Amino acid sequence: MPIKSYLAYPHKGKKKYLQQAFLALEGCEVLPADNEDLLILVTETDSREAEDCLKKKLEAIPSLKLLAMVSGFDTPKP
Amino acid sequence: MYPSLHTDRRSFLKKMAMLSAMTAAAGMFPGILFAEEQERGIPADTDLDWKKAPCRFCGVGCGVLIGTENGKAIAVKGDPKSTVNKGLCCVKGYHSIMALYGKDRLTKPLVKKNGSYVETSMKEALDLVASKMQETIKEHGKDAVSIYGSGQWTIPDGYVASKLFKGCIGTNNVEANARLCMSTAVTGFMTSFGIDEPMGCYEDIDHADTFVLWGNNMAEMHPVLFSRLLDQRLRRGVKIKDFATRTTRTSMAADKSILFIPQTDLAVANAICYEIINNGWVNTEFVQEHCNFNKGLTEMGYGLEDNYQFTDKPEAISFEDYKTFLEDYAPEKVARLSGVSVKDIKYLAAHFGDPNKKVMSLWCMGPNQHSRGTWMNNLIYNIHLLTGKISNPGNSPFSLTGQPSACGTVREVGTLTHKLPHGVVTNKKDREFAAKIWNVPVENIDPKPTYHTVEMFRALDRGDIRFMWIQVTNPMVTMPKLKLYRDGANKEGRFIVVSDIYPTPTTDVADVILPSAMWIEREGMYGNSERRTQYFEQMVQPPGEAMSDTVQLLEVAKRMGFEKQFYYKDETHIEEIYNEYRKHHEGKKHNMAPLEVLKSQPGAMWPYVDGKSTQWRFNAKYDPACSNGKDFHFYGKEDGRAVIWQRPYEPAAEEPDAEYPYWLCTGRVVEHWHTGSMTRRIPVLHQAMPHSYVELNPGDAKRLQILTGDKVKLTTRRGEITLPASINERGVPAPMQVFVPFFDENMLINEITLDSFCPISKEPDYKKCAVNVEKA
Numbered sequence: 001m002p003i004k005s006y007l008a009y010p011h012k013g014k015k016k017y018l019q020q021a022f023l024a025l026e027g028c029e030v031l032p033a034d035n036e037d038l039l040i041l042v043t044e045t046d047s048r049e050a051e052d053c054l055k056k057k058l059e060a061i062p063s064l065k066l067l068a069m070v071s072g073f074d075t076p077k078p
Numbered sequence: 079m080y081p082s083l084h085t086d087r088r089s090f091l092k093k094m095a096m097l098s099a100m101t102a103a104a105g106m107f108p109g110i111l112f113a114e115e116q117e118r119g120i121p122a123d124t125d126l127d128w129k130k131a132p133c134r135f136c137g138v139g140c141g142v143l144i145g146t147e148n149g150k151a152i153a154v155k156g157d158p159k160s161t162v163n164k165g166l167c168c169v170k171g172y173h174s175i176m177a178l179y180g181k182d183r184l185t186k187p188l189v190k191k192n193g194s195y196v197e198t199s200m201k202e203a204l205d206l207v208a209s210k211m212q213e214t215i216k217e218h219g220k221d222a223v224s225i226y227g228s229g230q231w232t233i234p235d236g237y238v239a240s241k242l243f244k245g246c247i248g249t250n251n252v253e254a255n256a257r258l259c260m261s262t263a264v265t266g267f268m269t270s271f272g273i274d275e276p277m278g279c280y281e282d283i284d285h286a287d288t289f290v291l292w293g294n295n296m297a298e299m300h301p302v303l304f305s306r307l308l309d310q311r312l313r314r315g316v317k318i319k320d321f322a323t324r325t326t327r328t329s330m331a332a333d334k335s336i337l338f339i340p341q342t343d344l345a346v347a348n349a350i351c352y353e354i355i356n357n358g359w360v361n362t363e364f365v366q367e368h369c370n371f372n373k374g375l376t377e378m379g380y381g382l383e384d385n386y387q388f389t390d391k392p393e394a395i396s397f398e399d400y401k402t403f404l405e406d407y408a409p410e411k412v413a414r415l416s417g418v419s420v421k422d423i424k425y426l427a428a429h430f431g432d433p434n435k436k437v438m439s440l441w442c443m444g445p446n447q448h449s450r451g452t453w454m455n456n457l458i459y460n461i462h463l464l465t466g467k468i469s470n471p472g473n474s475p476f477s478l479t480g481q482p483s484a485c486g487t488v489r490e491v492g493t494l495t496h497k498l499p500h501g502v503v504t505n506k507k508d509r510e511f512a513a514k515i516w517n518v519p520v521e522n523i524d525p526k527p528t529y530h531t532v533e534m535f536r537a538l539d540r541g542d543i544r545f546m547w548i549q550v551t552n553p554m555v556t557m558p559k560l561k562l563y564r565d566g567a568n569k570e571g572r573f574i575v576v577s578d579i580y581p582t583p584t585t586d587v588a589d590v591i592l593p594s595a596m597w598i599e600r601e602g603m604y605g606n607s608e609r610r611t612q613y614f615e616q617m618v619q620p621p622g623e624a625m626s627d628t629v630q631l632l633e634v635a636k637r638m639g640f641e642k643q644f645y646y647k648d649e650t651h652i653e654e655i656y657n658e659y660r661k662h663h664e665g666k667k668h669n670m671a672p673l674e675v676l677k678s679q680p681g682a683m684w685p686y687v688d689g690k691s692t693q694w695r696f697n698a699k700y701d702p703a704c705s706n707g708k709d710f711h712f713y714g715k716e717d718g719r720a721v722i723w724q725r726p727y728e729p730a731a732e733e734p735d736a737e738y739p740y741w742l743c744t745g746r747v748v749e750h751w752h753t754g755s756m757t758r759r760i761p762v763l764h765q766a767m768p769h770s771y772v773e774l775n776p777g778d779a780k781r782l783q784i785l786t787g788d789k790v791k792l793t794t795r796r797g798e799i800t801l802p803a804s805i806n807e808r809g810v811p812a813p814m815q816v817f818v819p820f821f822d823e824n825m826l827i828n829e830i831t832l833d834s835f836c837p838i839s840k841e842p843d844y845k846k847c848a849v850n851v852e853k854a
């Protein structure tokens with residue numbers, strides 16, 4: 001049951017698009033910075049497979065320039 | 079109040095993940111605001127106990143915070159206080175704690191009896207190790223016993239190993255796997271500067287304008303540092319140039335990727351120097367004031383024979399001699415040899431030549447695992463010395479290291495045959511100094527180095543070495559030309575002890591297997607690439623009878639009668655060992671930070687003088703050891719001057735021919751740590767990269783009618799191996815080249831690699847040999 005957080009850098013002028021693209025995906029929570037071109041992304045998935053699948057979708061978002069992982073937590077299944 | 083961990087654990091952890099990212103963001107963007115968060119009021123940590131440690135895996139040495147609960151490590155986050163990673167963490171770092179909990183952890187000592195392993199107690203196993211060592215010394219002499227350690231040894235592990243073997247037993251049979259990855263960096267530093275390790279630090283990344291990556295796939299091997307480079311590009315528009323033999327994730331992210339034919343980096347580096355001189359880009363004042371010119375012996379061979387010996391003979395030359403030598407390296411001539419266009423050679427040179435650009439060179443295994451690796455390191459320094467782009471924020475030739483303590487333990491403690499913690503065994507004063515601290519007669523320390531790693535395993539094969547203790551490393555996967563050395567280890571009359579945390583192909587050749595405590599199951603320190611020493615405390619209990627490598631060595635030392643030298647108390651042994659070790663490095667050139675400092679912050683960089691880390695050595699503005707009254711002082715050399723070396727291009731030991739027409743290069747992948755003995759037990763990493771493969775160039779694959787997943791047979795003069803093909807996936811080799819990662823013990827690529835090495839550093843060249851490629 002992985003939970004991960006990332007710093008997400010949008011392409012120039014694409015912060016809003018990136019936020020929307022993240023929100024369109026299941027398991028994503030986004031916190032945009034007010035005064036910098038940066039978003040925080042927290043992902044929550046049910047399994048490693050779902051996590052891999054989500055990661056692939058994230059990497060395919062055109063407005064995303066760079067995704068840097070910050071932390072991860074793996075909770076046992078309830 | 080915030081819900082308890084038990085009632086709403088996932089929601090709590092999500093908030094923690096968010097908080098970690100915000101803290102990391104605050105480190106990278108001071109003053110950053112998150113309005114929404116303020117309304118939400120993210121909680122402070124509650125039940126989780128967070129403690130700092132350096133990451134267990136690579137040499138970047140990221141600071142991580144480990145969350146423990148009920149005696150178990152359950153979470154990892156980047157430490158925002160660490161200047162190394164500023165809160166970031168890569169996929170290996172995040173999963174690192176899972177390596178503690180693999181199902182088949184070794185928890186009991188195993189002794190081989192009549193061909194099978196029998197469980198025994200730690201006491202009995204250690205008795206056996208000590209008595210076997212004594213028996214071997216009695217029958218075959220002190221040089222028949224040896225220890226082979228690692229850049230993953232903690233500082234105390236390596237220190238007590240060196241004290242026991244060099245100081246007490248009196249043999250220089252002490253080596254470590256860093257010989258296979260970093261000894262070239264050491265000889266590069268020693269020949270150019272007379273003192274080991276980088277002059278700069280990671281903060282150079284925040285100042286440089288251009289980054290030249292020499293055969294260095296940073297995106298996979300040093301991912302957090304590479305993120306810092308990318309971050310600088312987003313903020314300041316810095317440029318990243320990838321100079322490599324294969325197209326990698328790094329090349330794809332770089333601003334420019336330049337491919338060269340293997341081994342010809344020597345020629346291209348010389349061509350850059352030629353351009354610098356010919357275009358008048360030499361920083362004449364710097365060179366006149368701070369540099370000498372030398373040449374050494376050439377056509378040294380490749381160390382392929384048993385008992386191969388080589389000692390370089392440096393000879394002073396003039397600037398004019400050097401200039402004449404470089405005439406053979408005009409870009410037009412080098413372009414033909416290297417496959418790099420004249421335009422690209424001039425382009426690279428211009429970046430170094432531009433007085434308004436700060437340049438950072440970064441390299442790791444490309445120039446190090448190279449049969450002329452010391453030369454290649456010298457040549458990169460030449461470029462920075464000629465232009466005076468060195469020892470200044472952002473102007474930095476930076477040799478990256480691979481393992482978490484290759485610098486801290488192997489290079490600084492000196493766990494190599496010729497080394498002592500301070501100085502070398504061949505120097506009488508250095509021996510006297512070490513003997514005094516070790517409380518042993520000076521005659522105990524042998525003035526003659528014995529075997530470097532490859533030769534040590536050859537000595538085991540010959541029977542000159544009869545007893546070998548291997549700790550924290552897996553040579554039965556990593557030695558080149560592996561079969562020879564595995565057969566040697568299995569010969570009658572050899573006794574092998576292996577300390578590790580999981581079964582590996584190396585424990586398969588052991589007579590005694592000792593279960594080790596891993597990382598935060600014990601207390602210790604690592605030293606990373608930027609001279610940073612980092613402390614970690616014990617956070618969880620090791621499983622079963624597992625014991626730290628330090629304590630295993632102490633117990634054996636005491637059983638051998640060296641109680642006087644190994645007097646440390648159980649509860650404080652790490653502190654006592656570190657304090658004793660610090661004495662070897664006292665003084666402004668290498669002083670180590672006191673333990674209290676290491677405990678209170680995410681590490682400190684030596685020389686640690688007057689309560690301060692030194693970020694840029696040899697520059698009088700930053701380095702208190704500079705004493706010549708000038709702006710720079712290369713005090714590793716007696717006359718205070720760095721050396722610009724005349725080093726030619728010479729071919730590799732084995733190059734493609736009609737029978738074996740391809741180049742074979744080996745290396746690592748981001749998911750796995752070295753031989754995979756830990757990361758392959760972490761399900762998510764194993765699933766992401768389950769087995770090895772051979773990367774082919776798409777054109778070659780098409781001609782051979784090979785598709786991704788097809789079986790491919792690789793044949794060299796050492797043997798053959800079959801692997802699945804990978805085409806246009808992670809990396810793309812140039813035509814007539816193939817790449818194979820070495821992490822997979824079921825597909826041992828080192829069965830077919832060549833054991834040629836750099837004659838000066840004795841580090842094998844894992845990047846080049848000739849191979850035939852066929853569809854299997």
Ligand code: SF4
Pocket residue numbers: 133134135136137138139140163166167168169170171172300301302303
């Ligand atoms: S970059 Fe290296 S040190 Fe940093 S988290 Fe990843 S493996 Fe660990």
